[in-house]
Amino acid sequence: MEIPKGLNTIRTLPNAELQRLWESIVIDPETKRHLHAQAVLNFTVRKKIPRSVLPLHGIILLVGQPGTGKTSLARGLADRVARSFGKGKFRLLEVDPHALGSSAMGKTQKAVSELFSQTIAEEAATGPIIVLLDEVETLAADRTKLSMDANPIDVHRATDAVLTQMDDLAARYPDILFIATSNFPDAVDAAFASRCDLIVEVPLPGVEACREILRDCLTRIGEVYPAIGAIAASPAFSRCAAECGGLDGRAIRKTVANAMAATPEIAANPNTVTADALQAAFKAAKANRKKGSSR
DSSP states (O other): OOOOTTEEEEEEESOHHHHHHHHHOOSOHHHHHHHHHHHHHHHHHTTTSOTTTSOOOOEEEEEOSTTSSHHHHHHHHHHHHHHHHOTTSEEEEEEOGGGTOOSSTTHHHHHHHHIIIIIIHHHHTTSOEEEEETTGGGTSBOGGGOOTTTSOHHHHHHHHHHHHHHHHHHHHOTTEEEEEEESOGGGBOHHHHHHOSEEEEOOOOOHHHHHHHHHHHHHHHTTTOHHHHHHTTSTTHHHHHHTTTTOOHHHHHHHHHHHHTSSHHHHHOGGGOOHHHHHHHHHHHHHHHHHHHHO
16 A cells, blocks of 8 residues: 555554564553543544533653654554454554655745645544654754744744644544654644644653663564573663663663674674673763764
8 A cells, every 4th residue: 555645654453563562662651641640532532522622632742862762653553442442443654744844935834734635534434543753843843943944934933833723523424543753842833732632751761761662672582582581681780770770762772782782703693792791881871972062
């Protein structure tokens, strides 16, 4: 199936890969329950209670630093919601915001309008859908912070188009839920934020969360390379986990890969990676992060 312009993917839900994503994101369980409940409410209430009573727009916004798992959490949430209602009823659409921009006057606004009023509306007309708006600040930029010299009026019009179209979709299609993410919530237009039914900050993982992320990563790799999985159950695991503090979930998992590439020999046979190599990789990752933040 050809993917319409402005979309990255269309997936039928439930999806086993997305279920694993939901399970792999280590955050406060109450936050997960709250997100799940809000998303389910969207599909049970909006079609029954008028917006004049409950002004729900069908938008959840996840904010936080890069690497905290917002996009994975959004995809996993979509799968979780679909499982709450049964198989084969839901689809997940992922918007590609960078495919909508254009330097030509009026082109961005037109592309945004067509995506929402035609592509997304047509999909919504065939059944319940969940739409992922990654990096939503690229679509709904804060108009009060845009310089008219540095940014053409087209950017303002594009944000206007997003708000107008989402209002229209909210009114016409109660079986649609938008899950948006942003690394820069201050760059998101206030009018968009005001339309969100729920805004959740996804924080950097705490000490225990770091341990669980590392344990999950090593255990899953251990399905292929048992010696790496064994580190998760070894006495050395605690000192490796202690070095993860201050790193985000993505960085923790990437650092494990760095340890597996410590030398060409280890890369050729990852089963030879040691806890010492893993600990050294985490120390290096934290040192590099400190250097980067001091620049």
